[in-house]
Amino acid sequence: MQRVLTAVQMREAEAAAQERHGMPSGLLMENAGRALADAARSIAGPGGRFTVLCGPGNNGGDGLVAARFLLEGGARVVVSLVGDPAKLTAESKRNLQALEGFGESPRAFEALPESGAGDVIVDALFGTGLRRAPEGAFADAIGTVARWRRAGAKVVAADVPSGLQSDTAEPFALCVEADVTVAFGFLKPAHELEPGASLCGDVRRVDIGLGGESARAVSGAELLRVEEQDARDVIPARRADTHKGTYGHVLVVAGSPGKTGAAAMVALSALRSGVGLVTVATRAEALPWVMAHSPEIMGIALPGEGPLGKGDLEALKSALEGKDALVMGPGIPRGPETGALIGDLLAAVDVPAVLDADALNAVAEDLTVLRRAKGPVLLTPHPGEMARLWGRTTKDVQQHRVGVALNMATSLNVTVVLKGSRTLIAEPGGRVFINPTGNAGMATGGTGDVLSGVCGALLAQGIKLPKAAWTAVYAHGLAGDLAAKRRGLMGLIATDLLEDLGAVWVRWGR
Ligand SMILES: NC(=O)C1=CN([C@@H]2O[C@H](COP(=O)(O)OP(=O)(O)OC[C@H]3O[C@@H](n4cnc5c(N)ncnc54)[C@H](O)[C@@H]3O)[C@@H](O)[C@H]2O)[C@@H](O)CC1
Numbered sequence: 388m389q390r391v392l393t394a395v396q397m398r399e400a401e402a403a404a405q406e407r408h409g410m411p412s413g414l415l416m417e418n419a420g421r422a423l424a425d426a427a428r429s430i431a432g433p434g435g436r437f438t439v440l441c442g443p444g445n446n447g448g449d450g451l452v453a454a455r456f457l458l459e460g461g462a463r464v465v466v467s468l469v470g471d472p473a474k475l476t477a478e479s480k481r482n483l484q485a486l487e488g489f490g491e492s493p494r495a496f497e498a499l500p501e502s503g504a505g506d507v508i509v510d511a512l513f514g515t516g517l518r519r520a521p522e523g524a525f526a527d528a529i530g531t532v533a534r535w536r537r538a539g540a541k542v543v544a545a546d547v548p549s550g551l552q553s554d555t556a557e558p559f560a561l562c563v564e565a566d567v568t569v570a571f572g573f574l575k576p577a578h579e580l581e582p583g584a585s586l587c588g589d590v591r592r593v594d595i596g597l598g599g600e601s602a603r604a605v606s607g608a609e610l611l612r613v614e615e616q617d618a619r620d621v622i623p624a625r626r627a628d629t630h631k632g633t634y635g636h637v638l639v640v641a642g643s644p645g646k647t648g649a650a651a652m653v654a655l656s657a658l659r660s661g662v663g664l665v666t667v668a669t670r671a672e673a674l675p676w677v678m679a680h681s682p683e684i685m686g687i688a689l690p691g692e693g694p695l696g697k698g699d700l701e702a703l704k705s706a707l708e709g710k711d712a713l714v715m716g717p718g719i720p721r722g723p724e725t726g727a728l729i730g731d732l733l734a735a736v737d738v739p740a741v742l743d744a745d746a747l748n749a750v751a752e753d754l755t756v757l758r759r760a761k762g763p764v765l766l767t768p769h770p771g772e773m774a775r776l777w778g779r780t781t782k783d784v785q786q787h788r789v790g791v792a793l794n795m796a797t798s799l800n801v802t803v804v805l806k807g808s809r810t811l812i813a814e815p816g817g818r819v820f821i822n823p824t825g826n827a828g829m830a831t832g833g834t835g836d837v838l839s840g841v842c843g844a845l846l847a848q849g850i851k852l853p854k855a856a857w858t859a860v861y862a863h864g865l866a867g868d869l870a871a872k873r874r875g876l877m878g879l880i881a882t883d884l885l886e887d888l889g890a891v892w893v894r895w896g897r
Pocket residue numbers: 397398400401415416419442443444445446447448449474476512513514515516517518519520521522525545546547571572595597
């Protein structure tokens with residue numbers, strides 16, 4: 388896992404590094420600027436010129452250091468200080484003097500030569516300290532960077548592209564779009580969450596002397612980026628002397644006439660994710676169609692008809708006997724009593740439960756039913772479902788993804804998977820995991836059903852929350868990335884993921 392720190396947490400980490408190993412901030416800036424110069428060199432064309440744009444804060448100081456290293460390496464460099472030089476931080480002032488000692492003085496922004504193909508712009512206007520929309524000279528500079536980039540210049544951003552808010556990953560109306568962003572010390576939300584992530588280009592995190600330990604000293608919510616090795620390590624290697632009983636039995640409550648495919652996709656993805664047995668419980672008229680999708684699927688017909696309601700409680704309780712996990716929701720017939728049924732069911736049994744799709748819409752009417760759950764609960768809403776659960780608009784949810792997921796997890800004492808580009812997994816009370824896998828090709832019907840099947844399968848195999856959730860999300864996204872290579876983003880459909888889940892397990896030696 389990689390820690391992802393907010394601006395406040397970065398300052399705390401810096402203070403901790405100073406306290407712990409006496410790391411002076413000037414040395415951190417020196418290391419940051421040097422790494423920035425290396426990144427700038429790596430994307431320059433032969434003989435290309437470097438234009439370094441520095442702002443008033445320490446981000447600008449990093450730019451001044453980078454300019455010095457580029458000059459020392461013999462490159463053609465021009466530097467501009469945008470804003471009031473009297474406001475420079477002490478550390479930046481020192482580096483301005485050092486630069487002048489190398490024979491280079493900042494020029495007026497208007498006096499800079501044009502840039503184009505082969506050239507590199509080093510964007511050191513603002514980093515984590517950006518507080519409001521850039522205006523005046525800063526706005527002009529950001530606009531000019533965009534023009535030079537259209538003319539073929541490459542852009543390397545110091546820490547965060549200027550105009551992008553580090554903590555929320557939301558850009559102001561004017562924002563630098565970078566080819567490479569050099570993240571100093573730790574990743575920031577702007578690098579990992581959309582829309583910021585797309586504005587950063589290739590993110591390269593570099594060590595600057597803070598030391599990994601310094602992140603342990605920070606306060607507030609813990610944001611973590613899941614890495615492939617983390618997910619792989621969660622899945623145990625199979626021992627030879629095992630049988631289907633070793634790997635658990637999932638009950639899938641899903642499907643209705645017209646939506647039998649949803650139930651089949653949950654069941655098949657659970658089967659493709661290592662579970663021993665899968666049983667689907669659904670209304671009698673839907674059951675044969677679900678089972679016809681694959682002979683491995685077992686079925687239980689729920690007596691009664693129409694929407695699921697309190698009358699289904701006893702049948703579901705007995706269906707859950709001997710089961711190790713429950714997945715409920717995709718394609719279920721929903722009615723006025725469905726939410727209460729789910730509440731009663733979760734209060735009566737202690738198997739881990741995944742609620743998805745219409746099970747989420749059903750409990751949205753009265754979320755407190757979830758507080759009665761005896762076993763661990765995982766909710767897997769997409770932003771629209773989360774908006775219904777939270778009683779806000781989808782846009783609101785998308786602008787506050789981390790806070791929304793964490794609040795819901797904490798207030799209901801459940802694990803929450805908030806789907807969408809960079810799916811978040813929040814556990815009650817503190818940690819939020821960011822998933823880096825997946826792609827826009829997965830924005831197609833049924834991929835969510837496949838995810839809930841993977842979650843159910845891992846839970847039935849005894850993997851606990853939130854591990855089961857972030858591992859399932861990682862594997863599902865990786866399956867999507869592999870599927871997109873075969874099908875293209877345009878051609879990818881949900882059942883492709885069933886095949887490529889296999890490729891994920893093969894890649895992980897499972
Ligand atoms: N925390 C750390 O450990 C390190 C931080 N470093 C650098 O320091 C940066 C943070 O430095 P700062 O906190 O000085 O912040 P910034 O350099 O991002 O900018 C802060 C300055 O810009 C001004 N400002 C903010 N928004 C503005 C706007 N819209 N228009 C005009 N002025 C505006 C502020 O008043 C302040 O003077 C990091 O992003 C990184 O580049 C590095 O030097 C190395 C170590």
